[in-house]
Every structure is written in structure tokens, then in C-alpha cells.
Amino acid sequence: MTAKIIDGKAFSAKVRAAVATDVETLKAKHGVTPGLAVVIVGKDPASEIYVRNKVKQTAEAGMNGWHYELPAETTEAELLAKVEALNADPAVNGILVQLPLPKHINESAIIAAIAPEKDVDGFHVINSGLLATGGRAMVPCTPLGCLLMLKDTLGDMTGMKALVVGRSNIVGKPMAQLLLDANCTVTIAHSRTRDLAAEVAQADIVVAAVGVPELIKGAWVKEGATVIDVGMNRIPKEDGKTKLVGDVEYAAAAERASAITPVPGGVGPMTIAMLLRNTVTATCRQNNIDPDAL
Numbered sequence: 001m002t003a004k005i006i007d008g009k010a011f012s013a014k015v016r017a018a019v020a021t022d023v024e025t026l027k028a029k030h031g032v033t034p035g036l037a038v039v040i041v042g043k044d045p046a047s048e049i050y051v052r053n054k055v056k057q058t059a060e061a062g063m064n065g066w067h068y069e070l071p072a073e074t075t076e077a078e079l080l081a082k083v084e085a086l087n088a089d090p091a092v093n094g095i096l097v098q099l100p101l102p103k104h105i106n107e108s109a110i111i112a113a114i115a116p117e118k119d120v121d122g123f124h125v126i127n128s129g130l131l132a133t134g135g136r137a138m139v140p141c142t143p144l145g146c147l148l149m150l151k152d153t154l155g156d157m158t159g160m161k162a163l164v165v166g167r168s169n170i171v172g173k174p175m176a177q178l179l180l181d182a183n184c185t186v187t188i189a190h191s192r193t194r195d196l197a198a199e200v201a202q203a204d205i206v207v208a209a210v211g212v213p214e215l216i217k218g219a220w221v222k223e224g225a226t227v228i229d230v231g232m233n234r235i236p237k238e239d240g241k242t243k244l245v246g247d248v249e250y251a252a253a254a255e256r257a258s259a260i261t262p263v264p265g266g267v268g269p270m271t272i273a274m275l276l277r278n279t280v281t282a283t284c285r286q287n288n289i290d291p292d293a294l
């Protein structure tokens with residue numbers, strides 16, 4: 001079998017167009033313009049690129065955007081004060097503090113300070129608790145993007161065996177929760193899993209989010225499975241340059257899977273699209289507007 005390539009670039013463009021239409025409706029029908037504030041502390045080059053893209057796409061969707069670039073020496077108290085000011089600002093519907101933060105700042109304390117209803121990353125414990133108990137959570141962007149791609153590819157996933165490789169709070173755990181909500185039988189594998197090959201071989205759906213280049217071998221993948229690769233690992237090439245690879249051995253996996261996401265161009269572009277979608281969702285909830293009625 002040769003896999004269908006799940007095109008995250010094209011899919012995310014469709015999501016962003018739908019978000020832009022919703023923003024137009026919110027403005028025209030409700031007089032509300034969604035607003036997203038993005039805060040970055042220090043000058044990590046990879047984070048700066050991510051944040052620039054987030055700010056650019058916020059504007060392209062017709063939303064208000066604020067981009068705060070704070071110096072690396074910013075204290076935890078100063079960052080908390082910034083978050084509290086954004087919590088109190090009614091024009092700001094979503095707040096994103098880019099991670100990682102400098103080592104002298106406690107990330108958990110900052111995430112806990114963000115008003116849960118403005119937590120468009122879905123990292124606040126209130127939101128992870130709501131997700132775990134079937135409530136109205138803000139859902140973390142990367143797993144939400146993976147879920148959308150899976151639904152688009154597979155439709156109803158009831159009864160399927162899903163394997164999530166990785167147990168982070170940002171991807172693995174919420175992904176498992178979303179697959180459980182979609183009626184899959186879910187296994188979470190991690191670095192201490194005894195026989196990863198055997199787990200992969202049983203899975204109808206594999207979501208790989210471990211951050212280990214090509215850990216999951218193509219030969220392990222069950223014939224006809226759907227593979228979502230969240231990994232973004234930069235590795236050296238023979239010519240001294242670098243290349244981006246996922247957590248799955250792509251070419252070999254594509255020979256066995258029925259559908260697979262490439263790296264780059266798979267999950268990556270969906271994450272920012274979901275951030276914009278979450279900002280619209282947050283805006284609707286804060287204004288008692290039904291997002292399904294837009």
C-alpha cells in the first residue's frame with residue numbers, strides 16, 4: 001500500500017480561511033473583533049520565528065494582535081504583572097506566553113496566572129481538567145490539529161485502536177484524551193514502554209510525539225494504519241547542512257500506512273491554524289455567542 005499524504009499546509013489554509021470568515025461575521029453581526037496577545041521573553045531564535053508567524057497569521061485572519069517582546073532579564077513578577085494586565089483587558093480574548101521561558105521564571109506559575117477562558121494554548125490546569133472530565137475546555141492546539149486531520153481522513157474512529165507515543169502535557173496526554181472522546185481504544189506509549197514495535201504493530205492510528213528522530217520504524221506500522229507525526233527534529237546531513245525529520249521513519253512507513261503526515265508540511269502548519277480557531281472560540285464564549293451559529 002502507498003499512503004495518501006495528509007497535506008497539513010493545504011488543510012491549515014482551509015481552516016484559516018474559515019476562521020477569517022468567522023472573524024468577519026463576529027465583526028459584522030456582533031461588533032466584536034477577536035484579539036490575541038502573544039508574549040515572548042528573551043531572544044530564542046526558533047521561538048522568535050514561531051511568534052512572528054503567529055502574529056502575522058493573526059493579522060491575516062482579520063483579528064487584533066499584540067506582540068510583546070520582553071527582555072531576557074524580565075523577572076517572574078514583571079511577567080506576572082503583564083499577564084494580569086492582559087487578563088484585565090477586555091479587548092484581549094486570547095493570551096499566549098511563548099515557551100520555553102528563561103530558567104529564572106517558573107513556567108507553571110505563569111501558565112496558572114493566565115485567565116483560563118483566555119488560555120488559547122489550553123495549558124492551564126483548569127483546561128486540562130475540563131478536557132479530562134468532558135467539560136468545555138480550551139484544547140491544546142497541536143493535538144486539536146491532529147484530531148481534525150484524523151477526522152478528515154478517517155471519519156468515525158469508533159472502536160479503532162489508537163497509539164499515542166509520548167506523554168507530554170502539551171501533546172501526548174491531551175491527544176489521548178481527544179482520541180478517547182472519539183471512541184478509540186487508546187494506548188499511551190513512552191520512553192519506558194517495553195516493546196514499542198509490538199504496540200505500533202497493533203495500532204490503527206499512530207500519533208508520534210516523542211521528539212526522537214525516526215524512532216518509529218516503518219516496518220513496525222500495521223498495513224493500512226493512519227500515521228500522524230508530530231515530531232520536528234533537526235538532524236545533520238552528510239553535506240554538513242541540516243534537515244527536518246519526524247519521529248517516524250517516513251518513507252518506509254508510507255509504504256505500509258494508508259495515510260501519513262509528512263514532516264515538514266503535516267502537523268506543523270495546523271498548530272497555528274488551531275491557535276486562531278481557539279481565539280475565535282474563546283471570543284465567542286466570552287461574549288455568549290454560539291460559535292456553531294456563526
Ligand code: GUN
Binds near residue numbers: 096
Ligand atoms: N512553544 C512551542 N510551541 C508552543 C505552543 O504551542 N505554545 C506556547 N505557548 N509555546 C510554545
